[in-house]
Amino acid sequence: MTTAPKHLQWLRYGVLGSAMLALLAAPIAQAAPPAPPSLHVQAQSWVEVEPDKATLTARLWENTPAVSSLEDTDSEALGEARERLENRASQLIEAMEAIGIEQRAISAGSLNVYPDHIAGPRNDNGERDTLIRTRLERPFSIELTDLDQLGDAFDALIGAGVNALDGVQFDLQDRESATDEALTKALEKAHHKAELMASTLETELGHVQRIEETQSPIFQPRMMAMRAESDAVGSGSASDYRPGTIRIDAGVNVEWTLKGQDAQGHPDRAEAAQE
Numbered sequence: 001m002t003t004a005p006k007h008l009q010w011l012r013y014g015v016l017g018s019a020m021l022a023l024l025a026a027p028i029a030q031a032a033p034p035a036p037p038s039l040h041v042q043a044q045s046w047v048e049v050e051p052d053k054a055t056l057t058a059r060l061w062e063n064t065p066a067v068s069s070l071e072d073t074d075s076e077a078l079g080e081a082r083e084r085l086e087n088r089a090s091q092l093i094e095a096m097e098a099i100g101i102e103q104r105a106i107s108a109g110s111l112n113v114y115p116d117h118i119a120g121p122r123n124d125n126g127e128r129d130t131l132i133r134t135r136l137e138r139p140f141s142i143e144l145t146d147l148d149q150l151g152d153a154f155d156a157l158i159g160a161g162v163n164a165l166d167g168v169q170f171d172l173q174d175r176e177s178a179t180d181e182a183l184t185k186a187l188e189k190a191h192h193k194a195e196l197m198a199s200t201l202e203t204e205l206g207h208v209q210r211i212e213e214t215q216s217p218i219f220q221p222r223m224m225a226m227r228a229e230s231d232a233v234g235s236g237s238a239s240d241y242r243p244g245t246i247r248i249d250a251g252v253n254v255e256w257t258l259k260g261q262d263a264q265g266h267p268d269r270a271e272a273a274q275e
Contacts, residue, residue, distance in 0.1 A: 037258040038209060039198060043190035044251040047182045051170035051222060051243045054144045056153055058162040060088050061137035066118055069132045078134060082111075085136050092160040096142060099152040109139035145173060147243060170222040170243040179217035182250040187211075190254045198258065206257030215251035222246050 062081040064074070089108060096106050113136050120131040140162075142153055150168070157165060172178055198205050222244060 036206075037203075038255055039194055039205065039258055040253065040255045041190045041194045041197070042214060042251070042253050043186050043193055044215065044249065045182065045185040045189045046247055046249040047178060047185060048245040048247050049172065049178050050245055051172055052145065052147065053171040053173050054147055054150055054243065055169045055171065056142045056144070056150075056157065057166040057169075058140050058142075058157050059137055059164045059166065060085060060092065060140070060161075061135050061163050062088075063116065063136075064134045066120065066131035066133040068120075069117070069130050078136075081134070081136050085111075085138060088161065089138055089140075092140065092157070092162070095156040095160045096153065099149065099156055101142060101144070101149065101153065105143045105145075107141045107143070109141070112137045112139075168224045170224065170246065172219075172246065175219050178246075178248055179219055179250070182217045182248040183213075183252070186250040186252045187254070190252050194254065194256055198256075203258050206259040208254060208256055210253070210255040212253045213251065214253050215249060217248050217250040219246070219248050 062085040064077040064081045067074075093103065093106055093108070097103060113134060116133050116135045118131050118133065120129040122128050142157075144150060144153060154165075194205055224243075
C-alpha cells in the first residue's frame with residue numbers, strides 16, 4: 001500500500017481541523033442573543049440671543065496733489081499728507097475718549113500707502129490724461145461692550161471727519177455660554193421626542209447607547225453695513241442700526257435602548273425620522 005507524502009498528510013489534517021472548528025463555532029454564532037430593541041431620535045434646536053458687544057470699523061485717508069503719471073510724487077507733499085493724517089487720527093482718538101471709550105478699546109491699524117489713479121482734464125485732442133496721486137490711509141476699529149455708546153461713537157466718528165464707515169459687527173462677550181445653551185436645548189428636545197414616542201408605543205426608555213452631534217453649534221457675528229463717504233455720512237443716524245438678534249443652531253442624534261415586556265417582544269429597531 002502506497003503511503004501519501006507527508007506534505008499531503010499535513011494538508012489533509014489541516015483541512016479536517018478547519019472543518020471541525022467551523023462546526024464547533026456554528027452553534028456559538030447561532031446562540032448569540034439578538035440586538036436589544038432601540039430608539040433613535042434626531043433633533044435640532046436653536047437659541048436667539050441679543051448681542052452685547054459691537055465693533056465699529058472706519059478709515060481716514062489723505063491724498064497728495066495729483067500729478068502726471070510721468071512725474072514722481074513730491075516727497076514734501078507726501079510728508080504733509082502724512083502729517084495731516086496723523087493729526088486727524090489723534091483728533092479721532094480724543095473724540096472717542098471724550099465720550100468715555102477707553103484708549104485700549106480703540107485700535108489704529110498700520111499706515112497704508114498706495115497710488116491712486118484719477119482722470120485728469122481733457123487735452124487738445126479731447127482725451128483725458130491719467131493723473132496719479134498717493135493715498136495715505138489708516139484704518140480704525142472701536143470695540144464697545146456697552147451698546148448704549150453706539151450712537152455717541154457713531155456721532156463722534158462723523159464729527160472727526162472719517163472718510164469711510166465700513167460697518168458694525170455685533171458679537172457676544174461670552175460665546176461659549178450661548179453655544180452651550182443651543183446644544184442643551186437640542187438634547188432636551190431629543191429626550192422629549194424619545195419619551196413621547198416610547199409612551200405612545202407603550203414601552204419605556206432604557207439607557208443611552210449613543211450620542212452624536214449632527215450639527216455643532218455655529219456662531220457667526222452679525223455684520224451690518226454702514227459704509228458712507230465723508231460727504232454723505234451726515235444723512236444717517238446711529239439709531240438706524242439696531243443689533244437685532246444672533247441665532248445659534250445645534251443638532252444631535254441620540255439612541256436609547258427600550259425596556260419592558262412589549263419592547264422585549266419586538267426586537268426590531270424603532271427609528272424616528274428627522275423633524
